Amino acid sequence: MDRLSLLQGIAKISVFVSLLMAFFLYTVKTENKLANRLFAWFFIVSAIDLSGFFVFEYIQDYPNLAIFRWTICLLAMPLFYLYVLAVCYSDFRLKWNHLLHLLPLTVVNLVFIPRLYLGMNKEISNSIDQMPEIYFIQILIEFQYVFYIVSAFLVLKQYKEIYLENYANPSSLTYKYLFQMTTVFLVAHCLVALKNVLRYSDYRQVFLWLNVVVGTVALFITCWLVMKALNHPELFRGINSKLKLTKNILPEINDNTIEVKEHHNEAIDVQIMTLKKYMVEKEPFLDPSLTIQELANQIDIPVRDLSVLINHKMDQHFFDFVNEYRIQKAMNILKDKSKSDLTVLEILYEVGFNSKSSFNTSFKKYTNLTPTAYRNAS
CATH class of the missing domain: 1.10.10.60 (Homeodomain-like)
Structure with a gap:
Protein backbone atom coordinates (compact mmCIF):
# COMPACT_ATOMS: atom_id res chain seq x y z
CA MET A 1 0.00 0.00 0.00
CA ASP A 2 1.48 3.39 -1.00
CA ARG A 3 1.52 6.48 1.23
CA LEU A 4 -1.50 8.13 -0.41
CA SER A 5 -3.65 5.01 -0.11
CA LEU A 6 -2.67 4.64 3.55
CA LEU A 7 -3.54 8.26 4.25
CA GLN A 8 -6.88 7.98 2.47
CA GLY A 9 -7.73 4.81 4.35
CA ILE A 10 -6.99 6.44 7.72
CA ALA A 11 -8.99 9.53 6.74
CA LYS A 12 -12.02 7.48 5.68
CA ILE A 13 -12.04 5.58 8.97
CA SER A 14 -11.69 8.87 10.90
CA VAL A 15 -14.58 10.45 8.99
CA PHE A 16 -16.77 7.39 9.60
CA VAL A 17 -16.01 7.36 13.34
CA SER A 18 -16.56 11.14 13.58
CA LEU A 19 -19.97 10.89 11.94
CA LEU A 20 -20.83 7.89 14.12
CA MET A 21 -19.89 9.95 17.19
CA ALA A 22 -22.05 12.84 15.98
CA PHE A 23 -25.00 10.49 15.53
CA PHE A 24 -24.47 9.06 19.03
CA LEU A 25 -24.35 12.53 20.59
CA TYR A 26 -27.58 13.54 18.86
CA THR A 27 -29.46 10.41 19.90
CA VAL A 28 -28.16 9.66 23.42
CA LYS A 29 -30.56 10.57 26.22
CA THR A 30 -29.05 13.20 28.47
CA GLU A 31 -30.02 16.37 30.32
CA ASN A 32 -27.34 18.49 28.66
CA LYS A 33 -28.62 18.33 25.09
CA LEU A 34 -27.02 21.64 24.06
CA ALA A 35 -23.51 20.45 24.94
CA ASN A 36 -24.03 17.19 23.07
CA ARG A 37 -25.32 18.95 19.96
CA LEU A 38 -22.45 21.43 19.93
CA PHE A 39 -20.00 18.55 20.21
CA ALA A 40 -21.88 16.66 17.48
CA TRP A 41 -21.43 19.62 15.13
CA PHE A 42 -17.76 19.77 16.11
CA PHE A 43 -17.41 16.17 14.91
CA ILE A 44 -19.35 16.90 11.71
CA VAL A 45 -17.04 19.84 10.93
CA SER A 46 -14.02 17.66 11.75
CA ALA A 47 -15.33 14.98 9.39
CA ILE A 48 -15.69 17.55 6.59
CA ASP A 49 -12.14 18.75 7.25
CA LEU A 50 -10.67 15.22 7.35
CA SER A 51 -12.50 14.31 4.13
CA GLY A 52 -10.08 16.57 2.28
CA PHE A 53 -7.59 13.68 2.20
CA PHE A 54 -9.79 11.73 -0.23
CA VAL A 55 -12.78 13.80 -1.37
CA PHE A 56 -10.75 15.90 -3.82
CA GLU A 57 -11.19 13.16 -6.41
CA TYR A 58 -14.94 13.76 -6.37
CA ILE A 59 -15.06 17.56 -6.24
CA GLN A 60 -12.09 18.53 -8.41
CA ASP A 61 -14.53 19.72 -11.06
CA TYR A 62 -16.10 22.04 -8.47
CA PRO A 63 -13.15 24.14 -7.21
CA ASN A 64 -15.40 26.66 -5.41
CA LEU A 65 -16.90 23.82 -3.36
CA ALA A 66 -13.39 22.56 -2.56
CA ILE A 67 -12.37 26.00 -1.30
CA PHE A 68 -15.50 26.38 0.83
CA ARG A 69 -14.93 22.88 2.29
CA TRP A 70 -11.44 23.95 3.26
CA THR A 71 -12.65 27.09 5.07
CA ILE A 72 -15.20 25.12 7.12
CA CYS A 73 -12.39 24.17 9.55
CA LEU A 74 -12.73 27.71 10.98
CA LEU A 75 -15.92 26.52 12.72
CA ALA A 76 -14.23 23.69 14.64
CA MET A 77 -12.61 25.63 17.49
CA PRO A 78 -15.56 28.00 18.10
CA LEU A 79 -17.80 24.92 18.41
CA PHE A 80 -15.35 23.28 20.81
CA TYR A 81 -15.12 26.45 22.92
CA LEU A 82 -18.92 26.72 23.13
CA TYR A 83 -19.04 23.02 24.02
CA VAL A 84 -16.65 23.61 26.93
CA LEU A 85 -18.86 26.46 28.16
CA ALA A 86 -22.00 24.32 27.84
CA VAL A 87 -20.42 21.48 29.82
CA CYS A 88 -18.94 23.67 32.55
CA TYR A 89 -22.00 25.86 33.11
CA SER A 90 -25.37 24.15 33.52
CA ASP A 91 -27.27 27.37 32.71
CA PHE A 92 -25.35 28.14 29.49
CA ARG A 93 -27.56 29.04 26.53
CA LEU A 94 -26.74 30.15 23.01
CA LYS A 95 -27.35 33.87 22.42
CA TRP A 96 -27.29 36.18 19.42
CA ASN A 97 -23.85 37.51 20.37
CA HIS A 98 -22.42 34.01 19.86
CA LEU A 99 -22.84 34.61 16.12
CA LEU A 100 -19.61 36.61 16.39
CA HIS A 101 -17.81 33.27 16.37
CA LEU A 102 -18.80 33.02 12.69
CA LEU A 103 -16.76 36.14 11.91
CA PRO A 104 -13.50 34.38 10.85
CA LEU A 105 -15.38 32.08 8.44
CA THR A 106 -17.30 35.05 7.02
CA VAL A 107 -14.19 37.21 6.61
CA VAL A 108 -12.22 34.44 4.94
CA ASN A 109 -14.95 33.72 2.40
CA LEU A 110 -15.34 37.43 1.65
CA VAL A 111 -11.61 37.58 0.99
CA PHE A 112 -11.87 34.60 -1.35
CA ILE A 113 -14.80 36.00 -3.34
CA PRO A 114 -12.95 38.49 -5.63
CA ARG A 115 -10.26 36.25 -7.11
CA LEU A 116 -11.30 32.70 -6.34
CA TYR A 117 -15.04 32.21 -6.15
CA LEU A 118 -15.73 34.59 -9.06
CA GLY A 119 -12.69 33.80 -11.18
CA MET A 120 -11.61 30.24 -10.50
CA ASN A 121 -9.97 28.55 -13.45
CA LYS A 122 -7.47 25.74 -14.01
CA GLU A 123 -4.47 28.07 -13.89
CA ILE A 124 -5.47 29.52 -10.54
CA SER A 125 -6.38 26.05 -9.25
CA ASN A 126 -2.87 24.72 -9.98
CA SER A 127 -1.13 27.60 -8.21
CA ILE A 128 -3.55 28.01 -5.32
CA ASP A 129 -0.96 27.08 -2.64
CA GLN A 130 1.13 30.14 -3.55
CA MET A 131 -1.72 32.64 -3.46
CA PRO A 132 -1.79 35.39 -0.77
CA GLU A 133 -5.31 34.37 0.20
CA ILE A 134 -4.06 30.92 1.23
CA TYR A 135 -1.30 32.40 3.37
CA PHE A 136 -3.88 34.68 4.94
CA ILE A 137 -6.22 31.86 5.92
CA GLN A 138 -3.41 29.71 7.32
CA ILE A 139 -2.19 32.57 9.51
CA LEU A 140 -5.78 33.29 10.59
CA ILE A 141 -6.31 29.63 11.51
CA GLU A 142 -3.21 29.66 13.73
CA PHE A 143 -4.28 32.84 15.53
CA GLN A 144 -7.81 31.50 15.91
CA TYR A 145 -6.59 28.21 17.32
CA VAL A 146 -4.36 29.90 19.90
CA PHE A 147 -7.19 32.24 20.90
CA TYR A 148 -9.73 29.47 21.47
CA ILE A 149 -7.30 27.07 23.16
CA VAL A 150 -6.25 29.79 25.62
CA SER A 151 -9.91 30.76 26.13
CA ALA A 152 -10.86 27.13 26.83
CA PHE A 153 -8.06 26.77 29.39
CA LEU A 154 -9.17 30.01 31.10
CA VAL A 155 -12.77 28.74 31.28
CA LEU A 156 -11.53 25.49 32.82
CA LYS A 157 -9.37 27.36 35.32
CA GLN A 158 -12.33 29.43 36.49
CA TYR A 159 -14.57 26.36 36.53
CA LYS A 160 -12.14 24.52 38.79
CA GLU A 161 -11.81 27.47 41.20
CA ILE A 162 -15.58 27.99 41.45
CA TYR A 163 -16.15 24.23 41.84
CA LEU A 164 -13.66 24.00 44.73
CA GLU A 165 -15.25 26.98 46.50
CA ASN A 166 -18.86 25.83 46.14
CA TYR A 167 -19.04 22.04 45.76
CA ALA A 168 -17.92 19.12 47.91
CA ASN A 169 -18.36 16.29 45.42
CA PRO A 170 -14.84 14.80 45.29
CA SER A 171 -15.26 13.78 41.67
CA SER A 172 -13.57 16.14 39.21
CA LEU A 173 -14.22 14.13 36.05
CA THR A 174 -15.56 17.13 34.15
CA TYR A 175 -12.41 19.20 34.64
CA LYS A 176 -10.04 16.28 33.99
CA TYR A 177 -11.90 15.18 30.87
CA LEU A 178 -12.06 18.64 29.31
CA PHE A 179 -8.49 19.50 30.33
CA GLN A 180 -7.18 16.28 28.78
CA MET A 181 -9.21 16.88 25.63
CA THR A 182 -8.01 20.48 25.24
CA THR A 183 -4.40 19.42 25.82
CA VAL A 184 -4.68 16.64 23.23
CA PHE A 185 -6.12 19.10 20.70
CA LEU A 186 -3.24 21.49 21.41
CA VAL A 187 -0.63 18.77 20.80
CA ALA A 188 -2.40 17.58 17.66
CA HIS A 189 -2.54 21.09 16.26
CA CYS A 190 1.18 21.57 16.92
CA LEU A 191 1.69 18.66 14.51
CA VAL A 192 -0.62 20.35 12.00
CA ALA A 193 1.29 23.64 12.34
CA LEU A 194 4.60 21.83 11.82
CA LYS A 195 3.12 20.09 8.77
CA ASN A 196 2.07 23.42 7.27
CA VAL A 197 5.53 24.91 7.82
CA LEU A 198 7.20 21.95 6.12
CA ARG A 199 4.78 22.30 3.22
CA TYR A 200 6.67 25.38 2.05
CA SER A 201 10.15 24.08 2.81
CA ASP A 202 12.60 21.75 1.10
CA TYR A 203 11.37 18.87 3.27
CA ARG A 204 8.46 17.97 1.02
CA GLN A 205 8.74 14.23 1.71
CA VAL A 206 8.61 14.86 5.47
CA PHE A 207 5.47 16.95 4.91
CA LEU A 208 3.79 14.11 3.03
CA TRP A 209 4.61 11.56 5.74
CA LEU A 210 3.47 13.99 8.44
CA ASN A 211 0.09 14.00 6.71
CA VAL A 212 -0.12 10.30 7.57
CA VAL A 213 0.90 10.99 11.18
CA VAL A 214 -1.69 13.76 11.56
CA GLY A 215 -4.36 11.52 10.06
CA THR A 216 -3.44 8.73 12.49
CA VAL A 217 -3.45 11.10 15.48
CA ALA A 218 -6.85 12.44 14.42
CA LEU A 219 -8.16 8.87 14.28
CA PHE A 220 -6.85 7.99 17.74
CA ILE A 221 -8.22 11.22 19.23
CA THR A 222 -11.62 10.53 17.68
CA CYS A 223 -11.71 6.95 18.99
CA TRP A 224 -10.60 8.09 22.46
CA LEU A 225 -13.39 10.67 22.62
CA VAL A 226 -15.91 8.11 21.39
CA MET A 227 -14.93 5.66 24.14
CA LYS A 228 -15.05 8.41 26.78
CA ALA A 229 -18.56 9.39 25.75
CA LEU A 230 -19.77 5.79 25.52
CA ASN A 231 -18.39 4.89 28.94
CA HIS A 232 -19.53 8.10 30.66
CA PRO A 233 -22.70 9.41 28.97
CA GLU A 234 -23.60 11.22 32.22
CA LEU A 235 -20.06 12.37 32.90
CA PHE A 236 -20.61 16.03 33.57
CA ARG A 237 -21.90 18.14 36.39
CA GLY A 238 -22.12 21.75 35.33
CA ILE A 239 -21.98 24.68 37.71
CA ASN A 240 -24.04 27.85 37.78
CA SER A 241 -22.37 30.60 35.77
CA LYS A 242 -23.71 33.22 38.21
CA LEU A 243 -21.51 31.87 41.01
CA LYS A 244 -18.60 34.15 41.79
CA LEU A 245 -15.21 33.57 43.35
Whole structure:
Protein backbone atom coordinates (compact mmCIF):
# COMPACT_ATOMS: atom_id res chain seq x y z
CA MET A 1 0.00 0.00 0.00
CA ASP A 2 1.48 3.39 -1.00
CA ARG A 3 1.52 6.48 1.23
CA LEU A 4 -1.50 8.13 -0.41
CA SER A 5 -3.65 5.01 -0.11
CA LEU A 6 -2.67 4.64 3.55
CA LEU A 7 -3.54 8.26 4.25
CA GLN A 8 -6.88 7.98 2.47
CA GLY A 9 -7.73 4.81 4.35
CA ILE A 10 -6.99 6.44 7.72
CA ALA A 11 -8.99 9.53 6.74
CA LYS A 12 -12.02 7.48 5.68
CA ILE A 13 -12.04 5.58 8.97
CA SER A 14 -11.69 8.87 10.90
CA VAL A 15 -14.58 10.45 8.99
CA PHE A 16 -16.77 7.39 9.60
CA VAL A 17 -16.01 7.36 13.34
CA SER A 18 -16.56 11.14 13.58
CA LEU A 19 -19.97 10.89 11.94
CA LEU A 20 -20.83 7.89 14.12
CA MET A 21 -19.89 9.95 17.19
CA ALA A 22 -22.05 12.84 15.98
CA PHE A 23 -25.00 10.49 15.53
CA PHE A 24 -24.47 9.06 19.03
CA LEU A 25 -24.35 12.53 20.59
CA TYR A 26 -27.58 13.54 18.86
CA THR A 27 -29.46 10.41 19.90
CA VAL A 28 -28.16 9.66 23.42
CA LYS A 29 -30.56 10.57 26.22
CA THR A 30 -29.05 13.20 28.47
CA GLU A 31 -30.02 16.37 30.32
CA ASN A 32 -27.34 18.49 28.66
CA LYS A 33 -28.62 18.33 25.09
CA LEU A 34 -27.02 21.64 24.06
CA ALA A 35 -23.51 20.45 24.94
CA ASN A 36 -24.03 17.19 23.07
CA ARG A 37 -25.32 18.95 19.96
CA LEU A 38 -22.45 21.43 19.93
CA PHE A 39 -20.00 18.55 20.21
CA ALA A 40 -21.88 16.66 17.48
CA TRP A 41 -21.43 19.62 15.13
CA PHE A 42 -17.76 19.77 16.11
CA PHE A 43 -17.41 16.17 14.91
CA ILE A 44 -19.35 16.90 11.71
CA VAL A 45 -17.04 19.84 10.93
CA SER A 46 -14.02 17.66 11.75
CA ALA A 47 -15.33 14.98 9.39
CA ILE A 48 -15.69 17.55 6.59
CA ASP A 49 -12.14 18.75 7.25
CA LEU A 50 -10.67 15.22 7.35
CA SER A 51 -12.50 14.31 4.13
CA GLY A 52 -10.08 16.57 2.28
CA PHE A 53 -7.59 13.68 2.20
CA PHE A 54 -9.79 11.73 -0.23
CA VAL A 55 -12.78 13.80 -1.37
CA PHE A 56 -10.75 15.90 -3.82
CA GLU A 57 -11.19 13.16 -6.41
CA TYR A 58 -14.94 13.76 -6.37
CA ILE A 59 -15.06 17.56 -6.24
CA GLN A 60 -12.09 18.53 -8.41
CA ASP A 61 -14.53 19.72 -11.06
CA TYR A 62 -16.10 22.04 -8.47
CA PRO A 63 -13.15 24.14 -7.21
CA ASN A 64 -15.40 26.66 -5.41
CA LEU A 65 -16.90 23.82 -3.36
CA ALA A 66 -13.39 22.56 -2.56
CA ILE A 67 -12.37 26.00 -1.30
CA PHE A 68 -15.50 26.38 0.83
CA ARG A 69 -14.93 22.88 2.29
CA TRP A 70 -11.44 23.95 3.26
CA THR A 71 -12.65 27.09 5.07
CA ILE A 72 -15.20 25.12 7.12
CA CYS A 73 -12.39 24.17 9.55
CA LEU A 74 -12.73 27.71 10.98
CA LEU A 75 -15.92 26.52 12.72
CA ALA A 76 -14.23 23.69 14.64
CA MET A 77 -12.61 25.63 17.49
CA PRO A 78 -15.56 28.00 18.10
CA LEU A 79 -17.80 24.92 18.41
CA PHE A 80 -15.35 23.28 20.81
CA TYR A 81 -15.12 26.45 22.92
CA LEU A 82 -18.92 26.72 23.13
CA TYR A 83 -19.04 23.02 24.02
CA VAL A 84 -16.65 23.61 26.93
CA LEU A 85 -18.86 26.46 28.16
CA ALA A 86 -22.00 24.32 27.84
CA VAL A 87 -20.42 21.48 29.82
CA CYS A 88 -18.94 23.67 32.55
CA TYR A 89 -22.00 25.86 33.11
CA SER A 90 -25.37 24.15 33.52
CA ASP A 91 -27.27 27.37 32.71
CA PHE A 92 -25.35 28.14 29.49
CA ARG A 93 -27.56 29.04 26.53
CA LEU A 94 -26.74 30.15 23.01
CA LYS A 95 -27.35 33.87 22.42
CA TRP A 96 -27.29 36.18 19.42
CA ASN A 97 -23.85 37.51 20.37
CA HIS A 98 -22.42 34.01 19.86
CA LEU A 99 -22.84 34.61 16.12
CA LEU A 100 -19.61 36.61 16.39
CA HIS A 101 -17.81 33.27 16.37
CA LEU A 102 -18.80 33.02 12.69
CA LEU A 103 -16.76 36.14 11.91
CA PRO A 104 -13.50 34.38 10.85
CA LEU A 105 -15.38 32.08 8.44
CA THR A 106 -17.30 35.05 7.02
CA VAL A 107 -14.19 37.21 6.61
CA VAL A 108 -12.22 34.44 4.94
CA ASN A 109 -14.95 33.72 2.40
CA LEU A 110 -15.34 37.43 1.65
CA VAL A 111 -11.61 37.58 0.99
CA PHE A 112 -11.87 34.60 -1.35
CA ILE A 113 -14.80 36.00 -3.34
CA PRO A 114 -12.95 38.49 -5.63
CA ARG A 115 -10.26 36.25 -7.11
CA LEU A 116 -11.30 32.70 -6.34
CA TYR A 117 -15.04 32.21 -6.15
CA LEU A 118 -15.73 34.59 -9.06
CA GLY A 119 -12.69 33.80 -11.18
CA MET A 120 -11.61 30.24 -10.50
CA ASN A 121 -9.97 28.55 -13.45
CA LYS A 122 -7.47 25.74 -14.01
CA GLU A 123 -4.47 28.07 -13.89
CA ILE A 124 -5.47 29.52 -10.54
CA SER A 125 -6.38 26.05 -9.25
CA ASN A 126 -2.87 24.72 -9.98
CA SER A 127 -1.13 27.60 -8.21
CA ILE A 128 -3.55 28.01 -5.32
CA ASP A 129 -0.96 27.08 -2.64
CA GLN A 130 1.13 30.14 -3.55
CA MET A 131 -1.72 32.64 -3.46
CA PRO A 132 -1.79 35.39 -0.77
CA GLU A 133 -5.31 34.37 0.20
CA ILE A 134 -4.06 30.92 1.23
CA TYR A 135 -1.30 32.40 3.37
CA PHE A 136 -3.88 34.68 4.94
CA ILE A 137 -6.22 31.86 5.92
CA GLN A 138 -3.41 29.71 7.32
CA ILE A 139 -2.19 32.57 9.51
CA LEU A 140 -5.78 33.29 10.59
CA ILE A 141 -6.31 29.63 11.51
CA GLU A 142 -3.21 29.66 13.73
CA PHE A 143 -4.28 32.84 15.53
CA GLN A 144 -7.81 31.50 15.91
CA TYR A 145 -6.59 28.21 17.32
CA VAL A 146 -4.36 29.90 19.90
CA PHE A 147 -7.19 32.24 20.90
CA TYR A 148 -9.73 29.47 21.47
CA ILE A 149 -7.30 27.07 23.16
CA VAL A 150 -6.25 29.79 25.62
CA SER A 151 -9.91 30.76 26.13
CA ALA A 152 -10.86 27.13 26.83
CA PHE A 153 -8.06 26.77 29.39
CA LEU A 154 -9.17 30.01 31.10
CA VAL A 155 -12.77 28.74 31.28
CA LEU A 156 -11.53 25.49 32.82
CA LYS A 157 -9.37 27.36 35.32
CA GLN A 158 -12.33 29.43 36.49
CA TYR A 159 -14.57 26.36 36.53
CA LYS A 160 -12.14 24.52 38.79
CA GLU A 161 -11.81 27.47 41.20
CA ILE A 162 -15.58 27.99 41.45
CA TYR A 163 -16.15 24.23 41.84
CA LEU A 164 -13.66 24.00 44.73
CA GLU A 165 -15.25 26.98 46.50
CA ASN A 166 -18.86 25.83 46.14
CA TYR A 167 -19.04 22.04 45.76
CA ALA A 168 -17.92 19.12 47.91
CA ASN A 169 -18.36 16.29 45.42
CA PRO A 170 -14.84 14.80 45.29
CA SER A 171 -15.26 13.78 41.67
CA SER A 172 -13.57 16.14 39.21
CA LEU A 173 -14.22 14.13 36.05
CA THR A 174 -15.56 17.13 34.15
CA TYR A 175 -12.41 19.20 34.64
CA LYS A 176 -10.04 16.28 33.99
CA TYR A 177 -11.90 15.18 30.87
CA LEU A 178 -12.06 18.64 29.31
CA PHE A 179 -8.49 19.50 30.33
CA GLN A 180 -7.18 16.28 28.78
CA MET A 181 -9.21 16.88 25.63
CA THR A 182 -8.01 20.48 25.24
CA THR A 183 -4.40 19.42 25.82
CA VAL A 184 -4.68 16.64 23.23
CA PHE A 185 -6.12 19.10 20.70
CA LEU A 186 -3.24 21.49 21.41
CA VAL A 187 -0.63 18.77 20.80
CA ALA A 188 -2.40 17.58 17.66
CA HIS A 189 -2.54 21.09 16.26
CA CYS A 190 1.18 21.57 16.92
CA LEU A 191 1.69 18.66 14.51
CA VAL A 192 -0.62 20.35 12.00
CA ALA A 193 1.29 23.64 12.34
CA LEU A 194 4.60 21.83 11.82
CA LYS A 195 3.12 20.09 8.77
CA ASN A 196 2.07 23.42 7.27
CA VAL A 197 5.53 24.91 7.82
CA LEU A 198 7.20 21.95 6.12
CA ARG A 199 4.78 22.30 3.22
CA TYR A 200 6.67 25.38 2.05
CA SER A 201 10.15 24.08 2.81
CA ASP A 202 12.60 21.75 1.10
CA TYR A 203 11.37 18.87 3.27
CA ARG A 204 8.46 17.97 1.02
CA GLN A 205 8.74 14.23 1.71
CA VAL A 206 8.61 14.86 5.47
CA PHE A 207 5.47 16.95 4.91
CA LEU A 208 3.79 14.11 3.03
CA TRP A 209 4.61 11.56 5.74
CA LEU A 210 3.47 13.99 8.44
CA ASN A 211 0.09 14.00 6.71
CA VAL A 212 -0.12 10.30 7.57
CA VAL A 213 0.90 10.99 11.18
CA VAL A 214 -1.69 13.76 11.56
CA GLY A 215 -4.36 11.52 10.06
CA THR A 216 -3.44 8.73 12.49
CA VAL A 217 -3.45 11.10 15.48
CA ALA A 218 -6.85 12.44 14.42
CA LEU A 219 -8.16 8.87 14.28
CA PHE A 220 -6.85 7.99 17.74
CA ILE A 221 -8.22 11.22 19.23
CA THR A 222 -11.62 10.53 17.68
CA CYS A 223 -11.71 6.95 18.99
CA TRP A 224 -10.60 8.09 22.46
CA LEU A 225 -13.39 10.67 22.62
CA VAL A 226 -15.91 8.11 21.39
CA MET A 227 -14.93 5.66 24.14
CA LYS A 228 -15.05 8.41 26.78
CA ALA A 229 -18.56 9.39 25.75
CA LEU A 230 -19.77 5.79 25.52
CA ASN A 231 -18.39 4.89 28.94
CA HIS A 232 -19.53 8.10 30.66
CA PRO A 233 -22.70 9.41 28.97
CA GLU A 234 -23.60 11.22 32.22
CA LEU A 235 -20.06 12.37 32.90
CA PHE A 236 -20.61 16.03 33.57
CA ARG A 237 -21.90 18.14 36.39
CA GLY A 238 -22.12 21.75 35.33
CA ILE A 239 -21.98 24.68 37.71
CA ASN A 240 -24.04 27.85 37.78
CA SER A 241 -22.37 30.60 35.77
CA LYS A 242 -23.71 33.22 38.21
CA LEU A 243 -21.51 31.87 41.01
CA LYS A 244 -18.60 34.15 41.79
CA LEU A 245 -15.21 33.57 43.35
CA THR A 246 -14.70 34.85 46.89
CA LYS A 247 -12.01 37.25 45.70
CA ASN A 248 -14.65 38.83 43.46
CA ILE A 249 -17.30 38.88 46.18
CA LEU A 250 -15.28 40.75 48.79
CA PRO A 251 -15.10 44.12 46.95
CA GLU A 252 -18.89 43.99 46.41
CA ILE A 253 -19.85 43.45 50.04
CA ASN A 254 -21.22 46.60 51.62
CA ASP A 255 -20.98 47.90 55.20
CA ASN A 256 -24.19 46.16 56.21
CA THR A 257 -22.86 42.64 55.73
CA ILE A 258 -19.55 40.91 56.08
CA GLU A 259 -17.31 44.01 56.21
CA VAL A 260 -18.90 44.96 59.53
CA LYS A 261 -18.16 41.48 60.83
CA GLU A 262 -14.56 41.76 59.67
CA HIS A 263 -14.07 44.41 62.37
CA HIS A 264 -15.38 42.05 65.02
CA ASN A 265 -13.02 39.11 65.26
CA GLU A 266 -15.00 37.68 68.13
CA ALA A 267 -18.13 37.43 65.97
CA ILE A 268 -16.11 35.73 63.25
CA ASP A 269 -14.71 33.24 65.80
CA VAL A 270 -18.25 32.46 66.99
CA GLN A 271 -19.36 31.80 63.42
CA ILE A 272 -16.41 29.48 62.83
CA MET A 273 -17.06 27.59 66.06
CA THR A 274 -20.76 27.25 65.21
CA LEU A 275 -19.92 25.96 61.75
CA LYS A 276 -17.39 23.42 63.04
CA LYS A 277 -19.78 22.23 65.76
CA TYR A 278 -22.52 21.71 63.17
CA MET A 279 -20.15 19.75 60.92
CA VAL A 280 -19.21 17.42 63.79
CA GLU A 281 -22.68 16.94 65.23
CA LYS A 282 -24.88 16.82 62.11
CA GLU A 283 -22.28 15.45 59.66
CA PRO A 284 -23.67 17.09 56.50
CA PHE A 285 -20.48 16.05 54.72
CA LEU A 286 -21.85 12.50 54.42
CA ASP A 287 -23.88 13.76 51.47
CA PRO A 288 -21.50 13.29 48.48
CA SER A 289 -23.29 16.03 46.52
CA LEU A 290 -23.20 18.66 49.29
CA THR A 291 -22.84 22.24 48.00
CA ILE A 292 -22.09 25.45 49.84
CA GLN A 293 -25.63 26.66 49.05
CA GLU A 294 -27.12 23.59 50.75
CA LEU A 295 -24.87 23.95 53.80
CA ALA A 296 -25.74 27.67 54.04
CA ASN A 297 -29.43 26.77 54.05
CA GLN A 298 -28.90 24.20 56.80
CA ILE A 299 -27.08 26.54 59.19
CA ASP A 300 -29.09 29.62 58.19
CA ILE A 301 -26.17 31.76 57.01
CA PRO A 302 -26.27 33.70 53.71
CA VAL A 303 -24.29 31.74 51.14
CA ARG A 304 -22.08 34.74 50.32
CA ASP A 305 -21.17 35.13 53.99
CA LEU A 306 -20.46 31.42 54.33
CA SER A 307 -18.30 31.47 51.22
CA VAL A 308 -16.23 34.37 52.59
CA LEU A 309 -16.04 32.68 56.00
CA ILE A 310 -14.64 29.40 54.64
CA ASN A 311 -12.68 30.51 51.60
CA HIS A 312 -11.34 33.78 53.03
CA LYS A 313 -11.41 33.68 56.84
CA MET A 314 -10.58 29.99 57.23
CA ASP A 315 -8.35 30.07 54.14
CA GLN A 316 -9.75 26.81 52.75
CA HIS A 317 -11.67 25.86 49.67
CA PHE A 318 -15.12 24.54 50.50
CA PHE A 319 -14.04 21.34 48.73
CA ASP A 320 -11.06 20.86 51.10
CA PHE A 321 -13.04 22.01 54.14
CA VAL A 322 -15.66 19.28 53.64
CA ASN A 323 -13.18 16.59 52.63
CA GLU A 324 -11.22 17.15 55.84
CA TYR A 325 -14.23 16.01 57.88
CA ARG A 326 -14.75 13.05 55.58
CA ILE A 327 -11.14 11.96 56.01
CA GLN A 328 -11.30 12.40 59.80
CA LYS A 329 -14.37 10.17 59.95
CA ALA A 330 -12.69 7.62 57.69
CA MET A 331 -9.63 7.63 59.97
CA ASN A 332 -11.83 6.91 62.99
CA ILE A 333 -13.48 4.00 61.19
CA LEU A 334 -10.14 2.59 60.04
CA LYS A 335 -8.82 2.72 63.63
CA ASP A 336 -11.95 1.08 65.04
CA LYS A 337 -11.17 -2.64 65.52
CA SER A 338 -14.88 -3.45 65.70
CA LYS A 339 -15.24 -2.25 62.09
CA SER A 340 -12.25 -4.10 60.69
CA ASP A 341 -14.57 -6.16 58.50
CA LEU A 342 -15.50 -3.08 56.47
CA THR A 343 -13.64 -2.77 53.18
CA VAL A 344 -12.00 0.48 52.09
CA LEU A 345 -14.64 0.75 49.36
CA GLU A 346 -17.46 0.50 51.90
CA ILE A 347 -15.81 3.10 54.12
CA LEU A 348 -15.29 5.65 51.36
CA TYR A 349 -18.96 5.49 50.39
CA GLU A 350 -19.98 5.73 54.04
CA VAL A 351 -18.04 8.97 54.63
CA GLY A 352 -19.28 10.79 51.49
CA PHE A 353 -16.83 9.93 48.72
CA ASN A 354 -18.01 8.39 45.46
CA SER A 355 -14.83 7.04 43.90
CA LYS A 356 -11.85 5.07 45.21
CA SER A 357 -9.28 7.17 43.34
CA SER A 358 -10.51 10.49 44.79
CA PHE A 359 -10.70 8.96 48.29
CA ASN A 360 -7.15 7.60 48.11
CA THR A 361 -5.83 10.92 46.79
CA SER A 362 -7.53 12.96 49.52
CA PHE A 363 -6.61 10.48 52.27
CA LYS A 364 -2.94 10.50 51.31
CA LYS A 365 -2.99 14.30 51.13
CA TYR A 366 -4.07 14.53 54.79
CA THR A 367 -2.18 11.54 56.27
CA ASN A 368 0.69 10.80 53.85
CA LEU A 369 -0.54 7.20 53.92
CA THR A 370 -2.93 5.12 51.88
CA PRO A 371 -6.11 4.00 53.72
CA THR A 372 -4.82 0.40 53.88
CA ALA A 373 -1.42 1.48 55.23
CA TYR A 374 -3.12 3.70 57.80
CA ARG A 375 -5.34 0.82 58.99
CA ASN A 376 -2.33 -1.50 59.31
CA ALA A 377 -0.37 1.13 61.27
CA SER A 378 -3.23 1.81 63.71
